[in-house]
Amino acid sequence: MAMKIGEGKFKENVNKNMEDTFMRGAVASAQERLRTRRLDAAEELGNWEEWRSHGEEIRQHVLNNLDYYLHELAENLQKRGGHVFFAATADEATGYIREVVNAKGGKKVLKAKSMVTEEIGLNQVLEEEGCTVIETDLGEYILQLDEHDPPSHIVAPALHKNKEQIRDVFSEKLEYKMTSKPEELALHARETLRQEFLTADIGITGCNFAIAESGSVGLVTNEGNAGLVSDLPKTQVVVMGMERIVPTFEEFEVLVGLLTRSAVGQKLTSYITALSGPREEGDVDGPEEFHLVIVDNGRSSILGTEFQSVLQCIRCAACINVCPVYRHIGGHSYNSIYPGPIGAVLTPLLGGYDDFKDLPYASTLCAACTDACPVKIPLHELLHKHRQVIVEREGRAPISEKLAMKAFGLGAASNPMYAAGSKMAAAMMKPFTKNDRISNGPGPLKAWTEIREFPAPNKERFRDWFKEYEKGGGNQ
Amino acid sequence: MSNVKVTLFITCIVDMFQADVGKATVEVLERLGCDIEFPMGQVCCGQPAYNSGYVEESKDAMKKMIATFENAEVVVTPSGSCATMFKEYQHIFHDDPVWRPRAEKLAAKTYELTEFIVNVLKVENVGARLKGVATYHPSCHMTRLLGVKDAPMTLLKNVEGLRFEPLPNAHNCCGFGGTFSVKMGNISEQMVDEKVDSAEQTKADFLIGADGGCLMNIGGRMERRGKPIRVMHIAEVLNSR
Amino acid sequence: MIHHRDSFLTNVARQLGRSRNTNVKPERNWQFRPQDKTLTDKTPNELLAVLRDQCQLIHTELIETTGEKLAGVLESTVNLYGGGPISIWQDARFEEFGLGGLINSTWPEQKVEVNEWNAARGRKNIADAERANIGITFSDMTLAESGTVVLFSSSGKGRSVSLLPRSYIAIIPKSTIVPRMTQAAQEISRRVQAGETIPSCINFVTGPSNSADIEMNLVVGVHGPVKAAYIVVEDR
Numbered sequence: 022m023a024m025k026i027g028e029g030k031f032k033e034n035v036n037k038n039m040e041d042t043f044m045r046g047a048v049a050s051a052q053e054r055l056r057t058r059r060l061d062a063a064e065e066l067g068n069w070e071e072w073r074s075h076g077e078e079i080r081q082h083v084l085n086n087l088d089y090y091l092h093e094l095a096e097n098l099q100k101r102g103g104h105v106f107f108a109a110t111a112d113e114a115t116g117y118i119r120e121v122v123n124a125k126g127g128k129k130v131l132k133a134k135s136m137v138t139e140e141i142g143l144n145q146v147l148e149e150e151g152c153t154v155i156e157t158d159l160g161e162y163i164l165q166l167d168e169h170d171p172p173s174h175i176v177a178p179a180l181h182k183n184k185e186q187i188r189d190v191f192s193e194k195l196e197y198k199m200t201s202k203p204e205e206l207a208l209h210a211r212e213t214l215r216q217e218f219l220t221a222d223i224g225i226t227g228c229n230f231a232i233a234e235s236g237s238v239g240l241v242t243n244e245g246n247a248g249l250v251s252d253l254p255k256t257q258v259v260v261m262g263m264e265r266i267v268p269t270f271e272e273f274e275v276l277v278g279l280l281t282r283s284a285v286g287q288k289l290t291s292y293i294t295a296l297s298g299p300r301e302e303g304d305v306d307g308p309e310e311f312h313l314v315i316v317d318n319g320r321s322s323i324l325g326t327e328f329q330s331v332l333q334c335i336r337c338a339a340c341i342n343v344c345p346v347y348r349h350i351g352g353h354s355y356n357s358i359y360p361g362p363i364g365a366v367l368t369p370l371l372g373g374y375d376d377f378k379d380l381p382y383a384s385t386l387c388a389a390c391t392d393a394c395p396v397k398i399p400l401h402e403l404l405h406k407h408r409q410v411i412v413e414r415e416g417r418a419p420i421s422e423k424l425a426m427k428a429f430g431l432g433a434a435s436n437p438m439y440a441a442g443s444k445m446a447a448a449m450m451k452p453f454t455k456n457d458r459i460s461n462g463p464g465p466l467k468a469w470t471e472i473r474e475f476p477a478p479n480k481e482r483f484r485d486w487f488k489e490y491e492k493g494g495g496n497q
Numbered sequence: 498m499s500n501v502k503v504t505l506f507i508t509c510i511v512d513m514f515q516a517d518v519g520k521a522t523v524e525v526l527e528r529l530g531c532d533i534e535f536p537m538g539q540v541c542c543g544q545p546a547y548n549s550g551y552v553e554e555s556k557d558a559m560k561k562m563i564a565t566f567e568n569a570e571v572v573v574t575p576s577g578s579c580a581t582m583f584k585e586y587q588h589i590f591h592d593d594p595v596w597r598p599r600a601e602k603l604a605a606k607t608y609e610l611t612e613f614i615v616n617v618l619k620v621e622n623v624g625a626r627l628k629g630v631a632t633y634h635p636s637c638h639m640t641r642l643l644g645v646k647d648a649p650m651t652l653l654k655n656v657e658g659l660r661f662e663p664l665p666n667a668h669n670c671c672g673f674g675g676t677f678s679v680k681m682g683n684i685s686e687q688m689v690d691e692k693v694d695s696a697e698q699t700k701a702d703f704l705i706g707a708d709g710g711c712l713m714n715i716g717g718r719m720e721r722r723g724k725p726i727r728v729m730h731i732a733e734v735l736n737s738r
Numbered sequence: 739m740i741h742h743r744d745s746f747l748t749n750v751a752r753q754l755g756r757s758r759n760t761n762v763k764p765e766r767n768w769q770f771r772p773q774d775k776t777l778t779d780k781t782p783n784e785l786l787a788v789l790r791d792q793c794q795l796i797h798t799e800l801i802e803t804t805g806e807k808l809a810g811v812l813e814s815t816v817n818l819y820g821g822g823p824i825s826i827w828q829d830a831r832f833e834e835f836g837l838g839g840l841i842n843s844t845w846p847e848q849k850v851e852v853n854e855w856n857a858a859r860g861r862k863n864i865a866d867a868e869r870a871n872i873g874i875t876f877s878d879m880t881l882a883e884s885g886t887v888v889l890f891s892s893s894g895k896g897r898s899v900s901l902l903p904r905s906y907i908a909i910i911p912k913s914t915i916v917p918r919m920t921q922a923a924q925e926i927s928r929r930v931q932a933g934e935t936i937p938s939c940i941n942f943v944t945g946p947s948n949s950a951d952i953e954m955n956l957v958v959g960v961h962g963p964v965k966a967a968y969i970v971v972e973d974r
Contacts, residue, residue, distance in 0.1 A: 036683060047953065051954050054954055068772050072770075074770045075771065088751040088754070095740045095743055099740055101938070106741045107742040109749070159951040160949075203953065210960070211959070243950075243960075245962025248897070248962065253898075263746075263750070269923075270924075288884035288885075289919065289942060289944050291944050291946065291962070296939055297937070297939075301935075303857050303892075304857070304891070305857055305860060305863045307891070307938055307939055317750075321749055324750065325753045343668075348669070350684060385673060385688075387641070387670035388641040389668065389670065392641050408550030409550040412549070412552075413552065422549070426554045427554060429554065429555075430551070430554035430555060433546070433557075434543075434558040434560070435540070436540060436561070458720065460721075468679035469682075472682055472686045474716075474721050475713075475717060476716075478514060479514060483507050483511055484535065484537060486516055487523070
C-alpha cells in the first residue's frame with residue numbers, strides 16, 4: 022500500500038461510499054464524540070487559543086530551521102549509538118530498511134501504527150522479501166487481517182468497520198470463537214499479539230516527534246503497542262516524516278499535549294515514550310540496534326511555497342473529525358491514506374494533480390477544519406490556493422467553467438451588464454417558473470434543481486424597489 | 498438623535514432573489530434611526546468566481562465594489578459571507594500598493610447587519626414580534642471567518658413570542674459552499690438533507706439564518722422534500738411586528 | 739552512521755531559500771508561553787487533589803497513605819489485584835520506603851513469587867515480567883494534571899516492568915508530584931543541556947492501556963496492563 026489507495030475516481034468512490042449506511046453512521050457518531058471530547062479538553066485547559074498560537078509558532082520555527090534541527094538530531098542520535106538514514110524518496114527509505122532487515126536475518130517484523138510507513142509502502146516491500154509483517158495497533162491489525170483493507174482515518178484507521186465485521190474477520194483468520202463484544206475481541210488480539218511481540222526480530226515504529234537536542238524519538242499511543250515494539254525486538258527501525266521534529270523536550274511537551282487533546286480529548290495518552298538510541302550498556306530490554314529513517318518523499322518541494330504551512334501538521338485528525346464532507350463520504354473516497362481536509366491539501370502536493378485534482382473541491386470552504394487545527398494551519402485557505410493553482414497555473418479547469426467564469430468576471434464587474442443581466446433574469450426564467458419556483462432549471466441551474474427548488478428571480482429587484490421607495494421619500 | 502448614515506451592500510442574492518430581505522433590512526435599520534443610502538453602482542462581491550479559484554477573473558468585480566463603497570461612513574450587509582468577502586479584499590490585494598490601502602479602509606467600516614445593530618448601534622431589542630418556535634442555523638463564514646457568533650441570538654432572544662429550540666449539529670455546514678452545491682451536488686445533497694432533518698427534529702416553525710446562500714440551499718431542499726418549516730432571513734424576523 | 743545527510747539537507751535549505759545552517763543555533767523567541775501559568779500556582783496538596791480527580795478519568799485507583807502504612811497498603815493492593823507473580827525494579831527506594839521486609843520476607847513466606855529486575859539475568863527478566871500478574875515501580879516524576887508517572891529506565895529499571903504484567907502499581911512519593919508535563923520536560927531538557935546522558939527510554943505512563951479502535955468503544959487493557967493503581971505516599 023502506498024499513499025494512493027483504490028483505483029476508482031473520486032466521484033465514483035463518493036457515490037459508492039455514500040451507500041454505506043453503517044460507515045456513515047459510524048463516522049457521524051465518531052465525529053460527534055471526538056469533537057465534543059476535543060472541545061472539552063480545550064476548555065478545561067482554559068487559554069486554548071494561546072496554546073494554539075504557541076503550537077503554531079513552534080511548528081513554523083521548526084520548518085524555517087529544518088536543516089539545522091535535522092542535522093542536530095542526527096548528530097545527537099549518532100552519539101547515542103543510533104544509525105540515521107536520510108531518504109529522499111520512498112524507494113530509498115524502503116531499500117534501506119530492507120537491507121537492515123536482511124542484514125539481521127529478520128523474518129518477523131512487528132509494527133506500531135505509522136502513517137509514513139503506509140505512505141512509502143513499507144509492508145509490501147518487506148513482505149516481498151519474505152518477511153511476516155504484523156501490525157500491532159488494534160485498528161491496523163484488524164485491517165491487516167481483513168486482506169489489507171486500507172485505513173479510513175489517520176487516528177482511528179478501522180472506523181468504517183463494525184464489530185460484527187471484525188468478529189467475522191477474527192473468526193476466519195484467527196479461529197476466534199467468542200462474541201462481537203469489543204472487550205472480547207480486544208482480549209483475543211492482546212493474547213495473539215503478545216506471542217508475536219515476544220518472538221519478533223525487528224520492531225518498526227513511526228515517530229510523532231523527534232527531539233533534536235537529545236537525538237530522541239517520541240512515540241504516542243494508548244494501547245502501549247509502540248512501547249512493546251520498541252522494547253522487545255533486538256533491532257528497531259523508526260521511520261519519520263522529515264518535518265516531525267522539535268528543538269527540545271520543552272516544545273515536545275507542548276505539541277504532545279496539543280496532539281492528545283485534539284486527537285482524542287485526553288490530557289495525555291496512556292503511553293508516551295521517548296527513546297534515545299539503542300539500549301545502554303547493561304540494559305536488558307530495549308533494542309540493541311537502532312535505526313532512524315528520515316523521509317522526504319516530496320515534502321521538501323512544499324517548503325518555501327505558499328503551501329508550506331501544511332507541513333505544520335501533527336496528524337491529530339481534528340480537521341477530519343469536524344469535516345462535514347468527510348462525514349458523508351468517509352475516508353476511502355479520497356483515494357489517499359490521508360483523507361479529510363488535511364488529506365485534500367497534502368495528497369495533491371505529494372501525489373500530484375493527475376490523480377488528486379478533485380480533492381481540493383471536496384470542501385465548502387466552511388473553515389471548520391481551520392478552526393479545529395491545534396497548530397493553526399489555514400486549511401480552507403490552502404484548499405482555495407489549490408483551486409487557484411489548478412485554474413491559473415495548471416490550466417486544468419473545464420472549458421465550460423472557464424468561459425462561465427470569464428463571463429462572470431465581465432458581467433459582475435460591469436454595472437450596466439450586471440444591471441441588464443439581473444433585470445432580464447426574471448423574464449428569461451419565466452418559462453421554467455411555476456409558483457415563483459424553478460424545479461427543473463436549464464443549463465447551469467440543472468445541477469441545482471436536481472436536488473432543490475430554485476427561487477424565481479424577483480420580478481422587481483431590490484434596487485428597483487429602493488429607487489421607487491426613495492422617490493416616495495422613504496419612511497418619512 | 499442624529500441619524501447614522503448607513504450605506505447598504507445588499508448582495509446579489511438579495512437583489513435578485515430575496516428582495517423582501519432587502520426591504521426588511523431597510524425598514525429595520527430606519528426604525529433604529531439610520532439613514533440608508535444604496536449606491537446603484539454595486540455589483541457582486543466576486544465570491545463565486547474567487548472561491549472556485551478564478552482569482553484574476555474576480556478582481557475587477559472587487560475593485561468595482563471597493564470604488565463604489567470606499568466613501569461610505571459605514572457599510573452594512575445582511576450577509577455574513579459577503580461581509581467576510583469585503584474583509585478578504587485587503588488580503589487578496591496584499592501586494593497591490595494602490596488597491597490594498599483602499600481595501601483596508603473598506604474592511605474597517607464593513608459590518609454584517611446583526612453585528613452592526615448590537616455592537617455599533619448598541620441595540621439588543623429591536624421591538625420585533627413573531628409567534629412560534631424557531632431554530633437558528635449559524636452560517637460558517639459568519640461565525641468562523643467573520644467571528645460574529647453571538648449577535649444574532651442576542652437579537653433573536655428579544656423577539657417577543659419566539660421560542661428557541663437548539664439545532665442539532667448546528668456547527669455543520671449546510672452544504673451550500675457556492676459552486677460546491679452544483680459541482681459536488683451529490684455530497685451537497687447529503688449535507689443539506691442532514692441539515693433539513695436536524696431542523697425537522699426541533700419541530701420548529703421557522704428556521705432562521707443570516708446568509709442568503711445558505712437559506713436558498715436549505716429552503717430549496719425543504720420545499721423539494723415538502724417540509725412545512727418556513728425559512729426566514731434574520732432581517733425578516735427582526736422586521737416582524 | 740549517518741547516511742546521505744548532506745545532499746538531503748542542502749536541498750532542504752535550498753527550498754527554504756538560503757544556504758545550509760549546521761552550527762548557528764536558531765533563536766527561539768516564543769511570543770506565547772501558556773505552560774508557565776498552567777497549574778503553576780498550586781500547592782502540593784492542591785496538586786494532589788488535581789491528581790486524585792484525574793485518576794477517576796483514567797481508570798486508575800488512587801490510594802493515599804503514609805510512610806508507616808505503605809507496606810500494608812501495598813500488600814493489600816497486591817492481594818486485591820490477585821497476588822503474584824510480581825515483577826519489581828531494582829530500586830533502592832523500596833528499602834528507603836520500608837518495603838524491604840515485605841519484599842524479602844513477607845511475600846516469600848506467603849509463597850508470593852517476586853522477581854527483582856537484575857541485569858545479570860539477561861532476558862530472563864523479560865520472561866518474568868511477561869509472566870507477572872503485577873509490575874511495581876516507583877514514579878520518578880508524577881504529573882498531576884494528566885495523572886502520569888514518569889519512569890526513567892536504566893539497567894536495574896527495565897522498561898518491561900510497567901508494560902508486560904497484567905496489572906501495574908506505581909508508588910508515588912508525594913514529593914515527585916509536579917503540575918504537569920511541562921515540569922518534567924524542563925527537568926529532562928536541563929539534564930540534556932548540562933551534558934548529562936538521559937536514559938535511553940523515558941516512559942510517561944498514564945493509567946492502564948486502552949483502545950477505542952472497535953466502534954469507538956473504550957476497551958481498557960489492550961497490549962499493556964489491564965489495571966493500574968497509584969499509591970501516593972507522604973514523604974515530606
